[in-house]
Every structure is written in structure tokens, then in C-alpha cells.
Amino acid sequence: MIEVSHISKRFGHRLVLENVSFYVEKGEILGFLGPNGAGKTTTMRILTGFLPPNSGTVRIGGYDIQKEPLKVKRLLGYLPEHNPLYTEMTVRDYLFFVAETKGVERSKRKTQVNETIERCGLREVASRLIGHLSKGYRQRIGMAQALIGDPEVLILDEPTIGLDPKQILEIRQLIKELAGKKTIILSTHILPEVSMTCTRALIINKGRVVAEDALDNLTYTRGVSISVRANPQTLLSTLNSIDGVKSVAIEDEKEGIVRASIETGQEVRAKIAYNIIQNGWELFEMTPLRASLEESFVRLVTEEEGQ
Amino acid sequence: MKNIYFLAKKELKIYFYSPIAYSVAFMFLLIAGYFFYSDVLYFSLISLQARSGFMGLDITDWVIRPLLGNMSVVLLLILPLLTMRLFAEERRQGSLELLLTYPLRDIELVLGKFFGCLAVYVLMLAFTLPYPIILYLLGRTDISPFFTGYLGIFLMGSAFIALGLFISSLTESQIVAAVITFGLSLLFWIINWATHFVGPPLSKILEAISIITHFEDFMKGIIDTAHIIFYLSFISLSLFLTLRVLESRRIRG
Ligand SMILES: Nc1ncnc2c1ncn2[C@@H]1O[C@H](COP(=O)(O)OP(=O)(O)O)[C@@H](O)[C@H]1O
Ligand SMILES: [Mg+2]
Numbered sequence: 325m326i327e328v329s330h331i332s333k334r335f336g337h338r339l340v341l342e343n344v345s346f347y348v349e350k351g352e353i354l355g356f357l358g359p360n361g362a363g364k365t366t367t368m369r370i371l372t373g374f375l376p377p378n379s380g381t382v383r384i385g386g387y388d389i390q391k392e393p394l395k396v397k398r399l400l401g402y403l404p405e406h407n408p409l410y411t412e413m414t415v416r417d418y419l420f421f422v423a424e425t426k427g428v429e430r431s432k433r434k435t436q437v438n439e440t441i442e443r444c445g446l447r448e449v450a451s452r453l454i455g456h457l458s459k460g461y462r463q464r465i466g467m468a469q470a471l472i473g474d475p476e477v478l479i480l481d482e483p484t485i486g487l488d489p490k491q492i493l494e495i496r497q498l499i500k501e502l503a504g505k506k507t508i509i510l511s512t513h514i515l516p517e518v519s520m521t522c523t524r525a526l527i528i529n530k531g532r533v534v535a536e537d538a539l540d541n542l543t544y545t546r547g548v549s550i551s552v553r554a555n556p557q558t559l560l561s562t563l564n565s566i567d568g569v570k571s572v573a574i575e576d577e578k579e580g581i582v583r584a585s586i587e588t589g590q591e592v593r594a595k596i597a598y599n600i601i602q603n604g605w606e607l608f609e610m611t612p613l614r615a616s617l618e619e620s621f622v623r624l625v626t627e628e629e630g631q
Numbered sequence: 632m633k634n635i636y637f638l639a640k641k642e643l644k645i646y647f648y649s650p651i652a653y654s655v656a657f658m659f660l661l662i663a664g665y666f667f668y669s670d671v672l673y674f675s676l677i678s679l680q681a682r683s684g685f686m687g688l689d690i691t692d693w694v695i696r697p698l699l700g701n702m703s704v705v706l707l708l709i710l711p712l713l714t715m716r717l718f719a720e721e722r723r724q725g726s727l728e729l730l731l732t733y734p735l736r737d738i739e740l741v742l743g744k745f746f747g748c749l750a751v752y753v754l755m756l757a758f759t760l761p762y763p764i765i766l767y768l769l770g771r772t773d774i775s776p777f778f779t780g781y782l783g784i785f786l787m788g789s790a791f792i793a794l795g796l797f798i799s800s801l802t803e804s805q806i807v808a809a810v811i812t813f814g815l816s817l818l819f820w821i822i823n824w825a826t827h828f829v830g831p832p833l834s835k836i837l838e839a840i841s842i843i844t845h846f847e848d849f850m851k852g853i854i855d856t857a858h859i860i861f862y863l864s865f866i867s868l869s870l871f872l873t874l875r876v877l878e879s880r881r882i883r884g
Contacts, residue, residue, distance in 0.1 A: 369728070372732040373731075373732060374728050374731050374732055394734045394736075397732060397733060397734040398734045400732060402729065402732045404725060404728055404729055406725050408724045408725035408726035408728065408729055409724075409726065410641075410645060410724075410726060411724075412644075412645045412648040412649045413641075413644060413645060413648060414648075417644060421637065421640075421641045421644075422733075424633075424634075424637040425634060425637050425638065425730075425733045425734075425735055426733055426734060427734055453648070469729075
């Protein structure tokens with residue numbers, strides 16, 4: 325649905341995006357992750373046709389954003405980072421205006437605006453001035469505005485920024501309800517947001533893509549935790565002699581059962597299990613220790629910096 | 632075409648949801664009303680005295696022209712307040728970014744804003760229509776200069792609005808937009824004063840680009856297509872420049 329290939333963008337002499345490529349399948353929710361200043365907003369502005377890239381192409385729904393901007397724009401719903409709204413208008417008037425300019429047919433405008441108001445939980449405030457509403461409501465209006473015209477693709481730039489925890493949950497819920505129906509790119513610098521709403525993540529740092537994968541693969545296995553009935557000292561030396569084991573730490577020992585966590589470089593679970601059985605020890609438990617997305621993120625971003 | 636209408640309607644709504652349009656229109660009507668009242672009063676005073684002495688005092692000279700002239704000065708002062716927000720505010724709020732991602736053409740955006748503001752202006756002018764009607768009821772039949780004068784005022788105001796729209800597209804600050812629009816409008820207004828001390832051909836050029844020289848014939852009841860063409864070109868040039876600014880903003884981000 326979205327194909328970004330080799331886009332670069334500079335502001336003056338500063339290279340803000342460098343050879344960024346990725347794709348998003350129809351119905352997918354891609355988490356666009358990166359620290360502040362990584363280039364998320366710039367990428368999204370290029371996707372929406374607001375900024376032209378210095379090089380590279382963007383195709384959405386098969387159309388090139390540079391060559392057929394109007395066709396692409398009909399497929400798009402966009403929620404900009406600072407969620408600009410016309411504070412002097414009422415919610416309903418504003419959404420009606422959006423429906424008009426997005427080219428919703430006259431006969432469908434009213435029902436679509438009403439449906440969107442319902443869906444985004446705006447019924448109680450529909451006839452109030454936007455300027456008088458709370459940040460949470462405004463964010464929902466921003467979402468509503470993106471949803472009007474029933475676009476296939478949604479581009480949401482930090483949709484939960486600046487909201488309180490309850491409002492954050494509401495917006496996430498709204499996004500989850502859209503899962504599968506729309507193709508969504510959602511940028512954020514808050515990691516749990518990605519695990520909660522997205523199917524795949526793209527990590528960007530200093531204008532370059534540093535990782536792009538399904539969430540399961542990004543949260544890699546960093547080791548195992550085991551419970552064994554054995555002598556702690558011999559266990560320690562046995563485990564340490566296995567190829568691929570980086571370090572072993574005894575967590576505790578109760579009634580002869582030792583709990584240890586093993587940090588591994590590669591996949592050595594089978595070898596560990598084999599060695600324990602070989603020694604005739606009883607293996608009670610063996611669970612992989614998964615790095616959280618935070619850890620992957622920090623690792624990827626710092627690795628990048630180390631280069 | 633439809634999009635221009637939608638966009639103009641939105642501008643109109645924002646004008647009337649906020650106090651801008653009301654306060655600008657109110658001040659305009661207050662001052663125009665004051666001028667009308669005093670001009671008419673003065674005229675009746677003079678014509679009473681004239682009964683005894685010289686004859687044929689012309690209402691065009693004594694009421695209509697001063698009134699239209701004064702109205703145009705007031706417009707010079709207040710139209711920048713109407714145009715200042717058009718693009719500047721959208722840029723400051725960031726809503727222009729969103730608007731540019733809707734399936735709209737830049738030209739539709741520019742014209743939508745222009746016509747939206749123009750509609751407020753026309754409404755404002757419409758509220759001064761009682762003046763010619765009162766004059767007519769007072770028994771002075773030749774009020775035709777009023778109508779050509781209105782055409783002139785309408786064209787001149789439209790030119791100020793187009794200029795204001797262009798200036799507003801250059802900045803994020805409404806105040807800056809208003810100040811520059813006012814300054815430039817004034818400059819276009821008084822530029823013909825310089826004709827007194829520069830010789831031709833410069834004086835001819837200054838005369839030709841002065842907004843006020845083109846207005847004078849309208850006040851006398853004359854419709855000259857040259858003047859209409861001047862205002863229309865002024866408007867088109869301003870709108871064209873606005874369009875270019877919008878395009879270049881897009882490139883620079
Ligand atoms: N219009 C602009 N002019 C100059 N530099 C910009 C502009 N927009 C963004 N930048 C710079 O580009 C970098 C990436 O910004 P941005 O895309 O907003 O990052 P993010 O959204 O990931 O926080 C930042 O360092 C920012 O300062
Ligand atoms: Mg950003």
C-alpha cells in the first residue's frame with residue numbers, strides 16, 4: 325500500500341533523512357519509532373505530499389505522490405504532530421468543512437460526519453467551539469478529521485503526545501479498532517505504544533532506518549532462566565564451559581534447587597538443556613529471557629552511535 | 632470551483648465566529664455613518680445660504696465625493712485587519728500543513744480565502760447602502776455617482792484585500808502582516824504625490840500605479856474600463872504572487 329524507496333531530504337546543508345526505504349502492507353499498523361529529531365515528522369510530511377523529498381519516490385496505493393498528488397491525497401488521512409484545528413469553529417462545522425474539502429459526496433456528508441462524531445466519542449461536544457475543548461477532545465477531533473472521507477491510509481504523527489493516561493488509552497483504543505480496516509503508520513517515541521498497537525515496527529535514528537521488523541523479532545531473546553537441582557559450583561562451571569554462554573548468574577538457591585539466569589549470545593538453549601541432562605540433574609524450568617522493546621531500541625540506537 | 636466555495640464559506644464562518652468581522656464592520660459603519668451625517672448636515676447648511684447667493688450646488692461635490700473619499704481612507708486603515716489572519720494564522724497554527732494534505736489545488740486555496748474575505752467586505756459595504764437611499768428620499772435625484780463610486784470602492788477594497796492576502800502568506804505573524812499591508816496600501820495610495828516633484832516619464836508611471844488616481848473618476852460618476860483593468864490586474868498580480876509563495880513554502884517546508 326505504501327512504498328517508500330530511497331528518500332533523502334535535506335534542510336539547507338543538513339541531511340535530515342538519508343536513503344530511507346520501507347513499505348507498509350494493506351491493513352498493517354506500522355510503528356514508526358525513533359528519538360526526538362530522528363526524522364519521523366519529516367518522513368510523514370513527505371508521505372503526505374506536504375514536503376517533496378530531495379530524492380527518492382513515495383508511492384501510495386500505486387500512485388506517485390509527486391506525479392499524482394491529488395489521487396494520493398484522496399487516499400490519505402493525516403494527523404499532524406501538533407494537531408492544528410480551527411479553534412474558532414464548532415466541532416460539527418469543522419468536520420463538515422473537512423468532509424466538503426475531502427470531496428465526500430453531498431448526500432453522504434451528513435451521515436459520515438455524524439458517524440465519525442459517534443465513533444470518536446464527540447457527540448456531547450459536537451456543537452461546541454473547538455477552542456473551548458480539552459486536549460483530549462481536540463486529539464479526538466484530530467483523529468475524526470483524519471478519518472473523514474474514509475481514507476484507506478492513516479498517517480498519525482505522535483497521536484498520543486501530551487495526553488493524560490486516560491486520554492492515551494482512548495486514542496489507542498480508537499486506533500486498535502481500526503486495525504485491519506486501514507493501513508496505518510503511527511509515529512511515536514514512546515515504546516510501549518508500539519507494542520500495544522502495532523504489528524510491525526520501524527526504528528529510525530538520525531534520519532536512517534536502523535531496524536525494520538515484526539515486533540516479535542525486535543524483542544530478541546537475550547538469554548534463558550533455569551531452575552535445576554544441582555550443586556551451584558559445578559553448575560556454574562559446567563554452564564560457563566558451554567560455547568555461546570556469555571555469563572551466568574545464580575539468582576537463588578532453595579532446598580537444593582538453584583535458579584540461574586544465563587546470558588547468551590546465540591541460540592544455545594538446546595546445548596544448555598543437553599548438558600544439564602548429561603550431568604543427571606533435574607531440570608525444573610527453562611524460560612527464555614526476552615529483551616523488551618526498550619532494550620532493543622537502546623541497543624540499536626547506541627550501536628548506531630558507536631559506529 | 633466547488634472547493635473554492637467550501638473554502639470561502641469556511642473563512643466566512645471563522646470571521647463570524649470570532650469577533651474580528653464584527654469589530655471591523657462596526658468601526659467601519661460607525662465612522663462611515665459619522666461622515667455621512669456630517670457631510671449631509673454641512674451640505675444642507677451651505678445650500679440654505681446658497682439660496683440667496685449662487686445657484687446649482689451639486690450634491691455629488693458636496694456629499695457623495697467627500698463621503699466616498701473618506702470611506703476609502705477608512706478602508707485603507709481597516710482592511711489590513713481583515714486580511715492579516717488569512718494565511719498568517721493558518722501558518723502559525725500549522726493548519727496550513729493539514730489543509731495542504733487535503734485534495735485541493737493551491738489556486739483553490741488562494742481564491743477561497745480571497746472570496747471569503749471579499750464576502751465580508753461586500754457585506755460591510757451593503758450596510759452603507761441606506762446612505763444613497765436616504766439621499767434619494769431627500770429629493771436629490773442624481774445619485775448615480777454613488778453607484779459608480781460604489782463600484783470604485785468595491786474594486787479598490789478588493790485590491791487591498793488581494794494585497795493583504797499576499798502579505799499574509801509571507802509571515803506567521805498577523806501583526807506583521809497587518810502593518811506591512813497597511814504600509815504598502817498607503818504607499819500605493821500616496822505614491823502619486825511624488826508626481827509633483829519628479830518629471831515624466833516617472834511621474835506618469837507613479838500616476839499609473841497609484842491606487843487613488845484610478846479611483847477619482849469613479850467618484851465623479853465616470854466608468855472607465857482602463858481603471859477597472861488596473862484594479863483587476865492589481866488583484867490578479869497579488870493572487871498570482873500568493874500562489875507562488877504557497878508553492879515555494881511547500882518546497883522549503
Ligand atoms: N523545516 C525545517 N527546517 C530545518 N530543519 C528542520 C525542519 N523540520 C525539521 N528539521 C530538522 O530535522 C530533524 C528531524 O526533525 P523531525 O522530522 O521533526 O523529527 P522527529 O519528528 O522524529 O522528532 C530535526 O533535527 C529538525 O531540527
Ligand atoms: Mg516529530
